Amino acid sequence: MSEKRTFSISELSQEFDVTTRSIRFYEDQGLLKPARRGQTRIFSTKDRVRLKLILRGKRMGFSLAETKELFDLWDETLTGNEKQLLKMLEILSDRRAQLEQQKNDIAQAEMEIDTAEARCRESLEELQKKKKQQVATPKESEQTAT
Amino acid sequence: MSEKRTFSISELSQEFDVTTRSIRFYEDQGLLKPARRGQTRIFSTKDRVRLKLILRGKRMGFSLAETKELFDLWDETLTGNEKQLLKMLEILSDRRAQLEQQKNDIAQAEMEIDTAEARCRESLEELQKKKKQQVATPKESEQTAT
DNA sequence: GATAAAGTTTACGTAAACGTAAAGTATTTT
DNA sequence: AAAATACTTTACGTTTACGTAAACTTTATC
Numbered sequence: 218m219s220e221k222r223t224f225s226i227s228e229l230s231q232e233f234d235v236t237t238r239s240i241r242f243y244e245d246q247g248l249l250k251p252a253r254r255g256q257t258r259i260f261s262t263k264d265r266v267r268l269k270l271i272l273r274g275k276r277m278g279f280s281l282a283e284t285k286e287l288f289d290l291w292d293e294t295l296t297g298n299e300k301q302l303l304k305m306l307e308i309l310s311d312r313r314a315q316l317e318q319q320k321n322d323i324a325q326a327e328m329e330i331d332t333a334e335a336r337c338r339e340s341l342e343e344l345q346k347k348k349k350q351q352v353a354t355p356k357e358s359e360q361t362a363t
Numbered sequence: 364m365s366e367k368r369t370f371s372i373s374e375l376s377q378e379f380d381v382t383t384r385s386i387r388f389y390e391d392q393g394l395l396k397p398a399r400r401g402q403t404r405i406f407s408t409k410d411r412v413r414l415k416l417i418l419r420g421k422r423m424g425f426s427l428a429e430t431k432e433l434f435d436l437w438d439e440t441l442t443g444n445e446k447q448l449l450k451m452l453e454i455l456s457d458r459r460a461q462l463e464q465q466k467n468d469i470a471q472a473e474m475e476i477d478t479a480e481a482r483c484r485e486s487l488e489e490l491q492k493k494k495k496q497q498v499a500t501p502k503e504s505e506q507t508a509t
Numbered sequence: 510g511a512t513a514a515a516g517t518t519t520a521c522g523t524a525a526a527c528g529t530a531a532a533g534t535a536t537t538t539t
Numbered sequence: 540a541a542a543a544t545a546c547t548t549t550a551c552g553t554t555t556a557c558g559t560a561a562a563c564t565t566t567a568t569c
Contacts, residue, residue, distance in 0.1 A: 299487065312476055322422055325419065330455050337440065340440075
């Protein structure tokens with residue numbers, strides 16, 4: 218059984234370090250569907266999971282619309298007509314392709330960071346050498362300063 | 364020696380499937396610095412590389428401002444004062460951390476896609492079974508339709 | 510030399526994703 | 540019950556990353 222805890226908007230806000238404004242906006246856009254007690258929002262564990270997915274999506278460069286599309290599709294899929302299931306499989310396969318692309322991008326970026334770092338360290342060493350030389354034969358300005 | 368070819372705006376536009384408007388915008392924001400022949404832009408291989416980096420950055424969820432920051436910093440670093448070199452190393456290490464985070468995100472997403480796909484396939488099999496049963500004992504509506 | 514094709518600047522428009530009041534309600538604390 | 544705290548809606552403002560149109564110049568083509 219998936220826990221029956223509930224969360225207030227500020228709890229989620231703090232836990233995920235996102236403003237309440239954003240959370241309300243996500244609801245407004247149909248990504249979250251918290252229950253209400255009076256007019257106060259009550260978030261379920263399902264909402265919490267979705268919020269987590271939204272934020273991860275953002276980190277991965279997905280728009281809210283794209284994430285919503287996935288949510289909606291998944292909900293539809295649960296009602297399980299064959300056409301929808303097949304469409305879902307297609308979408309999933311698209312996502313997988315996107316993820317592959319991103320993995321390539323990341324690998325590339327990592328290599329570039331490697332070489333960039335190497336160059337930085339080389340330059341630093343060069344500077345260190347020059348420093349040592351300066352200590353061995355100090356400049357006039359530094360001698361007179363004494 | 365890095366090739367001395369040059370490119371027109373439309374060549375780059377086609378190669379990377381991005382509008383000329385976008386390319387001009389990137390220049391406007393200081394991310395590209397094409398030479399000019401009269402008022403026509405002439406892009407170098409360096410510009411081309413940078414465009415590629417911009418687009419990859421976008422796929423990875425980086426804003427133009429973030430990418431520009433990196434470009435600028437790298438340019439500064441080349442002039443090589445020690446403080447800047449150390450700052451660059453810091454930034455690089457930050458990026459590395461970000462990439463790690465993204466790799467985690469991707470791994471998570473892949474797992475979720477795996478389970479989602481599995482569920483889809485299960486549901487599909489269920490439907491197939493029901494279909495077979497229907498063929499064995501067809502519905503009245505389908506009988507009368509003949 | 511007209512006309513199309515490719516380039517340019519200028520400038521207003523727009524969608525996404527919130528930020529930021531303003532003004533009100535509900536609940537809890539003192 | 541007064542004040543503070545947490546929540547709400549409404550609504551206008553802002554930034555980013557371009558789209559789109561207008562009016563103009565330069566270069567290639569017929």
